[in-house]
Amino acid sequence: MKSGQYIYNVNYNEQDYNLCAFEVKALFDDELENKVLFTNKEIDPSVSPFLKNRIKIIYKKKTFHEILDSILADDFRANDFMVQYVAMYKRDPNISQGKKLSKEAGLRIYGYPSFQSPKIMLGITYYQDYWYFGYLKQNNFKWRAHKQKPYSFSSALGVNMAKVLINVASRGDTSKRLIDTCCGVGTVILEGIFAGYDICGWEINPKVAELARLNLTHYEYNAKIVTGDMKDIRDFYDVVIVDLPYNNFSHFDGEKQWSIIRHAKKIANRMIIVTSADIRENLYAEQLKIMDYCRAEKTIKGDFVRYIWICEN
Template structure:
């Protein structure tokens, strides 16, 4: 039985609110409108473009003094450490703590710990946070915003998904990668592939356009990743996959017809039981006709431009 508890903090733009909540539901089975979430499920904060920190709770108490006493039990050996107070902003209904008070809290806890403090390059980082009148202390993991470094690719399309949306879509499709085989059969220049591969997701790519396949391969290699991207129509996919990601080609740029959109979804139904579709059009009727059912969805916005993210089984 897993008795661990994790506290996640989030940073997201207003337009990303619904997309973030769909990612939460995929990871944890529930969501929250808050910028803080508790779960027994461990997710690396580097995976999500919205997660800021993850605290693996070691100790909890009604008062800060309970934490300062409990940390004396920690044996860090020769490891250096630092303590970070996470209340730098309002966390749900808990108001932020000012800088001087946060530094005081960090010192109080650090002085009671058995180890060598190092504020610059510590070997271990711990966090402390107060939420809803209770205090929590534990191991802290802070997101490195890996997705940010994928924004500048050698090959780019103005219509491609942003790296943040692409990373969230990969997480929504494959929240728990172990044993899961995925495919992006309309991969374009590989925006989703880069994000998925960088998270260790077992995914292959494919596109009917030879030129964009070459661009996708170069983008993947540019970031030191390895992935299989082949050329050909979705109709020639023969293997079976646990999940398929389809960023539906846009009418405005590819002149794809409604019948061709339907055919893509029908072909996906042939080799997968689950598909995550990104579309600028409302295609609910096509999804039903292809034999899928929409089990969850959201709208990802960027200014006045919107995309629908649909989870179908």
């Protein structure tokens, strides 16, 4: 198990394992071995559909009482704070004692607690024979409201996948300029704005482009949605996201789709391509480097499959 400045825990359904592992690798450059991750990289859990909590570690001790002693010895101070026990896994033996443990730690902090609207969240947890105490950041799950956007299509990407596309595109670097060249009703755009990215969308169908704008307006988000053919894009971006039109067919063919990929190569060196079929041989034929890929399934039965390809020129 790697050590690090931060400890995260993730949660996913069985069918989402591949998608979660794909995101973790992109964000943290690490493999998903279990649902707890130690790293030195700081990521806001709310940008991910799978990250639940992040603790910036202050103390790591063998016993809970050593944690309490350290809080006292360091004269730890905070105002408007709240201490919360964080269960990193379902069978955590301390879950039932969580409130008691949180109270004991809180009583040793010099300052005024706030249980209604704390400005400082502190977390305590136990994992693999060690106790941890530190600053807690939780996924606020406000992004789930995007699942009820006013306009959508049955074949549109889900919110979870859209969030993952943003994360694998940028690797968590919010300074990256992103473009979604087949943005549809704006599912990916919504998640890009939510996570703080400079992102814009292009959509060739005027009616669909207007639906994307209406979705953005509904959440009071601001981003440019251009009605037009991506062949007319003249700017260069850090990453281009392409959810290829598949028109409910399971096979991948047609010069139209390859034209989209060839134009994507001209506006960014890094591409995130979503397809409904395995097209790796075709991507190699286009002289693209496949940096990583994921086969994502919407259900355990695997009756709705999307391939996500990370490609570079």
